[in-house]
Amino acid sequence: MVEKLDQIEEVKKLDPKDMYSAVYNLPEQIEKAAEVAYKAEIKNISDKIDKVLVLGMGGSAIGGDVLQSVLFKEAKFPVFVNRDYDLPNWVDERTLVFAVSYSGHTVETVNSAKLSYSRGASVVAVTSGGVLKEFAKEKNLTLVEIPGGMAPRAAIGYVTIPSFAILERLGLISPKRKDIEETVSYLKKKREEFKIEVPTEQNVAKKVAKMMFKHIPVIYAVEEKWKVAAYRWKCQINENSKYPAFYHFFPELNHNEIMAWEAVDDVIKPLTLIFLYTSLEGEMKIRVEFMQEKISARGVPIFLWQAEGNNPLTQFFSLTYLGDFATVYLAYLADKDPFSIGYINELKLRIGQALS
């Protein structure tokens, strides 16, 4: 029997806006993001920065989480992410703020960017246009203008890479060009394994999609630092595949969520579990093996995915690129368009109408 995902022409009809190509072309997107960000004119940034705040929502905010995780072992300053209309009280003239909105129209981000500016913070806008671009121009702010026309979640390279490049150019972090190049070559290699032309038998992305199909995926990151990768998987499953999904991270989940796996069979049965890890050593190895033993005894399908790469940026993308492909394939299996976001648009419309 021919696998549904191997009937390429048929399943791609479910993807008229071509989310698949956006995923496939991520390496080129990262190259372009770096080109734009290393060239952007730096303006009006204080030389007394002592903390960094990333403003954004959804797919754009995840870029902030990536910055925080990747700089975990490096930055001498705190990196925070804010997903709100409002700002924490500590934002001041020593704060470097990245206002990231792919479209430039997201109200929460635009509002908190304006508030940051009024507090005297140094604001860098990362956007393809919209109100945020206008604001940056009006106030003569540093603007990293990224190409538009994609779904923000597919623009993960555009919304992630600029903050690294700007921090490097300000002398606040070490050079990142080599890490970016390593990431690009990793992704170029992996897409040849995950692409739609590779049949299910040899294609781990299609196999993971099949494992998630008609199940509820739970994604565990084996380190708090990598919860961003588990969250990215969850959001991609939600938005691309129109599926529920949940995530958590070690070691915290061993202090609470572990108990949920003692639930009755009817509750456990629909679940499927994915572990994302960089290495398994010492106490963490015991924790993960314990969970695997208990959960597989309940009949839950389990999949483990290990990061590759010699730097944290490549590690992040190596943990999530598989998920980007697998969630598009899950959409095809579920007969959903991976691009469409019906309820999100309906809600935005309702809020707009209520406020007009």
Ligand SMILES: O=P(O)(O)OC[C@H]1O[C@H](O)[C@H](O)[C@@H](O)[C@@H]1O
């Ligand atoms: O990046 P922005 O244009 O600000 O959009 C932020 C978010 O808006 C919407 O809700 C989209 O569905 C999300 O995928 C997106 O990430």
